[in-house]
Amino acid sequence: xxxxxxxxxxxxxxxxxxxxxxxxxxxxGIRYQGRDDLVLAALAPGSTVxxxxxxxxxxxxxxxxxxxILPAGRAxxxxxxxxxxxxxxxxxxxxxxxxxxxxxxxxIGCPPRQVFLASTGVIGEVLPVERLxxxxxxxxxxxxEDGWxxxxxxIMTTDTFxxxxxxxxxxxGEKVRISGIAKGSGMIAPDMATMLCFxxxxxxxxxxxxxxxxDRGVSGSFxxxxxxxxxxxxxxxxxxxxxQARHPRVPVDGGALxxxxxxxxxxxxxxxxxxxxxxGEGAEKLIRVDVxxxxxxRSAxxxxxxxxxxxxxxxxxxxxxxxxxxxxxxxxxxxxxADRDRLAIAIGGVWMARNGTVVAGYDEAPVLxxxxxxxxxIAVDLGxxxxxxxxxxxxxxxxxxxxxxxxxx
Amino acid sequence: xxxxxxxxxxxxxxxxxxxxxxxxxxxxGIRYQGRDDLVLAALAPGSTVxxxxxxxxxxxxxxxxxxxILPAGRAxxxxxxxxxxxxxxxxxxxxxxxxxxxxxxxxIGCPPRQVFLASTGVIGEVLPVERLxxxxxxxxxxxxEDGWxxxxxxIMTTDTFxxxxxxxxxxxGEKVRISGIAKGSGMIAPDMATMLCFxxxxxxxxxxxxxxxxDRGVSGSFxxxxxxxxxxxxxxxxxxxxxQARHPRVPVDGGALxxxxxxxxxxxxxxxxxxxxxxGEGAEKLIRVDVxxxxxxRSAxxxxxxxxxxxxxxxxxxxxxxxxxxxxxxxxxxxxxADRDRLAIAIGGVWMARNGTVVAGYDEAPVLxxxxxxxxxIAVDLGxxxxxxxxxxxxxxxxxxxxxxxxxx
Numbered sequence: 035x036x037x038x039x040x041x042x043x044x045x046x047x048x049x050x051x052x053x054x055x056x057x058x059x060x061x062x063g064i065r066y067q068g069r070d071d072l073v074l075a076a077l078a079p080g081s082t083v084x085x086x087x088x089x090x091x092x093x094x095x096x097x098x099x100x101x102x103i104l105p106a107g108r109a110x111x112x113x114x115x116x117x118x119x120x121x122x123x124x125x126x127x128x129x130x131x132x133x134x135x136x137x138x139x140x141x142i143g144c145p146p147r148q149v150f151l152a153s154t155g156v157i158g159e160v161l162p163v164e165r166l167x168x169x170x171x172x173x174x175x176x177x178x179e180d181g182w183x184x185x186x187x188x189i190m191t192t193d194t195f196x197x198x199x200x201x202x203x204x205x206x207g208e209k210v211r212i213s214g215i216a217k218g219s220g221m222i223a224p225d226m227a228t229m230l231c232f233x234x235x236x237x238x239x240x241x242x243x244x245x246x247x248x249d250r251g252v253s254g255s256f257x258x259x260x261x262x263x264x265x266x267x268x269x270x271x272x273x274x275x276x277x278q279a280r281h282p283r284v285p286v287d288g289g290a291l292x293x294x295x296x297x298x299x300x301x302x303x304x305x306x307x308x309x310x311x312x313x314g315e316g317a318e319k320l321i322r323v324d325v326x327x328x329x330x331x332r333s334a335x336x337x338x339x340x341x342x343x344x345x346x347x348x349x350x351x352x353x354x355x356x357x358x359x360x361x362x363x364x365x366x367x368x369x370x371x372a373d374r375d376r377l378a379i380a381i382g383g384v385w386m387a388r389n390g391t392v393v394a395g396y397d398e399a400p401v402l403x404x405x406x407x408x409x410x411x412i413a414v415d416l417g418x419x420x421x422x423x424x425x426x427x428x429x430x431x432x433x434x435x436x437x438x439x440x441x442x443x
Numbered sequence: 444x445x446x447x448x449x450x451x452x453x454x455x456x457x458x459x460x461x462x463x464x465x466x467x468x469x470x471x472g473i474r475y476q477g478r479d480d481l482v483l484a485a486l487a488p489g490s491t492v493x494x495x496x497x498x499x500x501x502x503x504x505x506x507x508x509x510x511x512i513l514p515a516g517r518a519x520x521x522x523x524x525x526x527x528x529x530x531x532x533x534x535x536x537x538x539x540x541x542x543x544x545x546x547x548x549x550x551i552g553c554p555p556r557q558v559f560l561a562s563t564g565v566i567g568e569v570l571p572v573e574r575l576x577x578x579x580x581x582x583x584x585x586x587x588e589d590g591w592x593x594x595x596x597x598i599m600t601t602d603t604f605x606x607x608x609x610x611x612x613x614x615x616g617e618k619v620r621i622s623g624i625a626k627g628s629g630m631i632a633p634d635m636a637t638m639l640c641f642x643x644x645x646x647x648x649x650x651x652x653x654x655x656x657x658d659r660g661v662s663g664s665f666x667x668x669x670x671x672x673x674x675x676x677x678x679x680x681x682x683x684x685x686x687q688a689r690h691p692r693v694p695v696d697g698g699a700l701x702x703x704x705x706x707x708x709x710x711x712x713x714x715x716x717x718x719x720x721x722x723g724e725g726a727e728k729l730i731r732v733d734v735x736x737x738x739x740x741r742s743a744x745x746x747x748x749x750x751x752x753x754x755x756x757x758x759x760x761x762x763x764x765x766x767x768x769x770x771x772x773x774x775x776x777x778x779x780x781a782d783r784d785r786l787a788i789a790i791g792g793v794w795m796a797r798n799g800t801v802v803a804g805y806d807e808a809p810v811l812x813x814x815x816x817x818x819x820x821i822a823v824d825l826g827x828x829x830x831x832x833x834x835x836x837x838x839x840x841x842x843x844x845x846x847x848x849x850x851x852x
Contacts, residue, residue, distance in 0.1 A: 092775030093785040116578075122771045122783065124800025157768020158801055262754045267772050276781055345671045345754070345839075347849055353848025359566020363676050365500030372735045374501040374531065391533025432841050438755055439762025 042312035042320050042408060043195040044427070048181040049213045050200075052275025053236045054078030057181030059188035062169035064162060065117025065155060068419065070188035072166060073181075074173045075112040075232070076142050078276045083109035083150065084245035085417035086252045088269035088308075094121035095131040096151035097268060103147045105243025109274050111135075112232065116189050116217070117155040121267045130163040138168040141174040152270045153172050154217060154229050155191055180212070186215040191232060192437055193219050199305035203237075203298035206291055208281035210237040212298050213418055216306040219261065219313040231256065231271040231306055237295060238277035243288030248273045251300035255307035258344050259426045261314035273299070297353050311426045316433030319351055321426065324413045326419030333370045337421035340368035348430035354405045356398055364416060376417030381405065383413075451721035451729050451817060452604040458591040458622045459609075462645045463487030466590030468597035471578035473571055474526025474564060479597035481575060483582045484641070487685045492518035492559065493654035495661045497678035503530035504540040504558035506677060508691035512556045516650025517554035518683050520544075521641065524575055525598050525626070526564040530676045539572035546576040547764050550583040561679045563626060563638050564600055595624040598639055601846055602628050602722050604721075608714035612646075612707035615700055616780040617690035619646040621707050623682075625715040628670065628722040640665065640680040640715055644827025646704060647686035652697030657682045660709035668835045669751050670723035671843070682708070720835045725842030728760055728818070730835065733822045737830030742779040744832035749777035750821065759840035763814045765794050765807055774823060785826030790814065792822075 055077060085104045086098050097114075105299055113134050120127045135149040142149070153161065186196035202214040218229035233248075252271055256343040312320055323342050328334035341347055344364040350357040356380050365372050375390035382404025386396050404410065464486060468479040494513045496506050522543050529536045538850035544558040551558070562570065609622040627638035642657075661680055693700055721729055732751050737743035750756055753773040759766040767788050774781050784799035791813025795805050813819065819838075 066645065090772065090775035091777075091781040092771045092779070092786065119768075121800075122768060122799060124784070124788075124798065126800065150588065157766075157771055161800075181547035267775055298617065345843070349844050351845035352844065357526070357566075359531060359676075362501045362566055363499065366499035369498075369500070375533070377501065377531075380447040387531065387567065389533065390531060390537065392569075393533075430844065432844050435752070435758050435839065435841050437759065439764065441811065442840055 039194045040313050041318055044309060044312065046183055046186060046196050046198050047200055049198055050211070051061070051179030052213055052234050052276065053278035054081060055234050056177035056179060057130055057185050058177040058185040059171050059181060060169050060173040062115065062165045064115055064165055070184060071116045072169055072173065073114040073185045073188050074138060074170060074177065076174070076177055077110050078278060079110065080246055080277045081109050082107050082277065084241060084248040084273045086248060088266055088270045092122065092267050092268045094119050094153060094268045095123060095127035096120055096153045097270060098128065099131045099151050100270065100272070106147065107117055107180045108148050109150055111138045111142045111149035112272065112274070113138050113149060114152045114189050114230065116191050118153060118159055118161045119155045119157050119268050120153040120161040121157040123158065123160050126160050128285065130161040133163050134166055137170050141170060150272055152230050152268070154189065154221060157267060165378060181207055181216065182213070189215070189217040191217065192315055195218050195313055197306055197309040197313070198303045199316070201298040201301050203295040205237055205284065205295055206282035210235055210279045210281065210295065212302050214302050214306055214384065216310055218310045219315050221329055229266050229269055231303070233273040233299065233302060235275050236279040237275050238279060239275040239284050239292070240286045242286050243284055243292060244273055244275050245293060246288050247296040247299050250296060251303040254300060255303035258424060259307050259311045260339060261311060261428055308426060311428050313331040314428035315437045316431040317428030318431055319429040320409045321351060321428060322411045323427065325416065326422045327416040327418055329419040330421040331423055332421070334421040335425070336370050337365055337368045337372070337414065338423045339427040340364045341414065342425045342427035345430055348427070351405070351410060352429035352431045354402065356381060356401045356405055357392045361412065361414065363420045371418060373418065374384065378415040378417065380413040382411055448588045448603045449722050453718060453721065455592055455595060455605050455607050456609055458607055459486065459620070460588030460802060461620055461622055461643050461685065462687035463490060464643050465586035465588060466594050467582050467586040468590060468593040469578050469582040471524065471574045473524055473574055480525045481578055481582065481592060482523040482594045482597050483547060483579060483586065485583070485586055486683055487520050487687060488519065489686045490518050491516050491648060491650040491653055491684045491686065493650060493657040493682045495657060495680045497676060499676045501531060501676050503528050503561045503562060504532060504536035505529055505676045506679060507537065508540045508560050509679065509681070512559070515556065517557050518559055520551045520558035521683070521781050522547050522558060523561045523598050523639065525600050527562060527568055527570045528564045528566050528576055528677050529562040529570040530566040532569050534566065535569050535588050539570040542572050543575055546579050549581060558692055559681055561639050561677070563598065563677055566676060574776065580645045591622070591624065598624070598626040600626065601724055603628050604722060606718040606722070610707040610710050612704045614646055614704055615691035617688060619644055619690065619704065621711050623711050623715055625719055626717045628724050631720045636805045638677055642682040642711060644682070645682050645688040647688060647690065648684040648693050648701070649695045651695050652693055653682055653684050655697050656701060656705040659705060660712040663709060664712035667833060668716050668720045669748060670720060670837055717835060720837050723837035724846045726811045726837030727840055727841040728838040729818045730760060730837060731820045732834045732836065733820070734825065735822070735831045736825040736827055738780045738828040739830040740832055741830070744834070745779050745828040746774055746777045746781070746823065746825065747752065747832045747834040750823065751836035754839055757836070760814070760819060760839045761838035763811065765790060765810045765814060768822065770823065780827060781825055782827065787824040787826065789822040791820055808838065
C-alpha cells in the first residue's frame, strides 16, 4: 500500500446509507499495523445473496465456504479480512474460516451458514483467526450506516485507492439503490477478474433472480478485464439484497420487472471493474481493446485477451511507443482464425494498418499524441465475421515489478 | 543491443570449419549503424534442409517464403538480416523477400527457390531491400570457413551475447559435426520459441530424415522455453546438411543409423535454446520448472507453462522472494486437473508445501539461499498421475520493461 496513488485513480463516491445494511471496519492486526484490515457487514433478516467465484483450481478456504453455503441463497453477515488470503492452508485454514463465520453468527444471531467470508492477501500462511474473532465484538457493537469508505479502505492490499460505485434503479416504478465496493490490483484476469467485490441493494429479489443478474453483469465487467493474466485463488463477487425497498414482488426467475435493475447492477459492476484496472499494479494508462470482425464473439474475446495480456504490447504502451507490430504479433499468437492480409489496426481511432500492410501515408503524430494520454484505445478488425469483444487492461510498468518483487517483505 | 551483457551469458564456443559451408557477415545499414546486420551462408551442391516455423497466424514474408520452398528439401543459400523483420509488409514485403533470394541465388549460381531467408527486428516497416541486395556481392566474395562468431553477432537484436553450440556424432562409425547459431531474447514462447536458429552439419542426410530429427529435437528445446509468453511472427529453425561427410548412406526415413546424430542434434538445439533463455530480455535468473504427477505429459506441460509464464511468479523470482503461494495460484489457473489437497511444491529441492498446506517446520533459509543464485529450480508434484514436463524460463525484471518500453526509439 505504500507509494503513490495510481495516476488513474477516481474519487470515492458518496455512498448513502442502504436500508437493511450496517457496515464497519476495524484494525485486527492480522498482518498490517496501524490500519483497518477487517470488515463486518450485518444484513437484515430475509436478505438474499448471489455469488460468482474464481475458476482457479486451488481456491482459498473462504471460497470453499461461500460455495458451500451459497445454494441456500440466504445471508445475514459478511466478514472480510485483508493481509492473509487463507489459501493453501489445509484443514487449519478450513477451521479458521468456520471459526470466523461462527463468531460473526453468534453476534448477529443467525446460523453460521448465513455468514459469507472473503480473505485477501498472502497465500500459504495460516490465518491468525483469534485476532480476527477477538476484534469482532467491538466491531459489531460499532456497526453503522456510514461505513462504506472505511470498509473499502480496509479491504485494500496493494490497492492505491478505495473503490466504490452506486446507481439507482426502478423496480415496478419504485426506486431501489445498488452500491458496491471492490478491491484488487494484481493477480487480475478474466474468469474471475477482481479479487473481491461486494454489492448491496435494498431491493427485494429472490436469490435465483439475483444470481442471474449477477452472472450477466460479471461477464461484461469483471470477466472483461485483465491486469497481469494471473487468476487469483480468492476472487469473489457477492451481491446481497436486503429486501427493505417497497416494490412489487419479483418472481423467482426475475423477468422483465428486473430489466432496469439488471442494467444498473451491470453498470455498478462495470464501474468497479474499471476502477480495479485503474488501480492495476503500477498502471499508468487505462487500455481499451476492441476486436471486431472475428468469426465469433468468443473468438473476438480470445484475440482481445491475447492483445491485452501480451507483455510486449503492454510495455510498448507504457513506453508510449506506437509499435503496432506487436499488436499484429498478439493477434497471430491467439490461435484464433485470423488472416494477416485482411487485418486492420487502429490506435486512438487512427487506422495505421490495413490489408496486411501499413496504411499509405500513415502519420504517426496523432497516434503518439493519443498515446501520451491516460486512456488508450486499440481497435482491431479481423475482417472475417461479425464477432466482437472488448477487454480492458493497463500498461506494464516498472512499478508492477517493484510491487511484486517484494510483496511479502 | 546497448547495455550490459546478461549475467547468465555463456562464452561463444570454438566452432571449427564445417565442410560444405561458407559463412560471412556484413554491415548493410538496414537499421543499425556501425555493426554487421546481414549474414550469407553458401552451401555445397546437394545440401538438404529441414525447418520448423512459428505457429503465429501473422507470419513474416521470409517465413512464407521458406514454408513454400521447404518441401523440395534442397538448399544452397541462406540470407539473414537483423533490424527489420519484414513482417506485415504486404506485397512489398513478399517482393522484398523474393528479391533477396534472387540476388543471393545469382551469386551462388542456384535457383532462388534454394535460398532460405530469415529476418528479425521491427515489425511493420518495409525492408529496405536494395541496401540488402547491394551488400551481397562483396559479402559473397568474402565468404569463408571462420564466419561463425561474426554471423552469430550479426543476427542479434536485443540479444546481449552471441549464441553458438556444437557437438560431434557418429553415423555408421564415421564422425560428423553439428554446429549452430541462434538469436532471440524477447517475444519468446513455446510453439515456436526462439526467433532464429540455424544448424549446419556435414552429414549426408535425406531431407525427410533431417526433418524428423529436427522436429524431435525442437520439441524438447525451443518448444520447452518461454521468456514472455509472446510468440514471434518470425520464429525459424532451419537445419542444413551439406553431405560432405563420408558415412554409410542414410535411408530417407533415417532409422537406427541416425540415433546418435539425432541425440547430438537435440543437444545442440537444447544448448542453444537455453542460451536464448539466458539472454531473455532483462533476465537475471535461469529458471527450470519441473512438473510431475500430472494426468498426462500434455497436462504437465500446460501446468509448467502456466507457472513459467506467470508475471507474479516471475517477479517474485526476480525479487528472490520465496512466495510459493504464487506457484499454487499458477497451478490452479492452468485449467488442468489439479487437486489442491494433493499438491506439493519445492524450490531448490526443498519441499515447502505438501497435501494442500505448508510443510510442518518449514525452514525458509535454505530456499532463500538457493533463490539468491543464478539458476533456480521449481518442482511441482500434482499427485494425480505419471505425466511429467520441464519448461525453462527466466525472471521478469526492470530491464525487460526498459528494453521493451522503447525498443524502436
